[in-house]
Amino acid sequence: MKIKPLILLAILFLLSACSSVKYLDNTHSDDKKAMKMFLKELPKVVLEQHYTILMMYMDADYLKEQHDGFLNGNDLQFVNEIFCGDDINDNSYHCIEQQKITFFEIKLVEQVEDTKYKALFIVGDNKNKVACKLLISKKMVDGKIKMGIVGAVG
16 A cells, blocks of 8 residues: 555654653643643744734733733733744844744753743744743643743743
8 A cells, every 4th residue: 555645744744743742751641732732823823923812822920920010011022022042043142023933943842840841942033043942831720721831941
């Protein structure tokens, strides 16, 4: 039986997408499903520059502290300071403004504790690409698992 090249390519794509998330040995399947759903639409939201929807991907406590408190509710400043990191070409540090993002890749998400993940996203505009290291939290909200971006990894 011959496997069509398109089907084979789709299978390889799915396998490579799944391999970018690493879990602890005892991670429950519900946590894995929640992370998969969280990451599924994130690239589209970022690339389509839906900053209000992007803010829904933030951890509620982080949003309250940083956006509401520290930045006094300044949406634009908040979203423009999310995707920062070292440029992948020259190691200079800068942020990619959300409304200018043209490239978004989930490079790696690694579970480091039951409720904490480290994520590496490559984010770019028409000039630069940065390695953006963020934390993702896992919380229970109304009996459901809720993932949320917490901020930069120090």
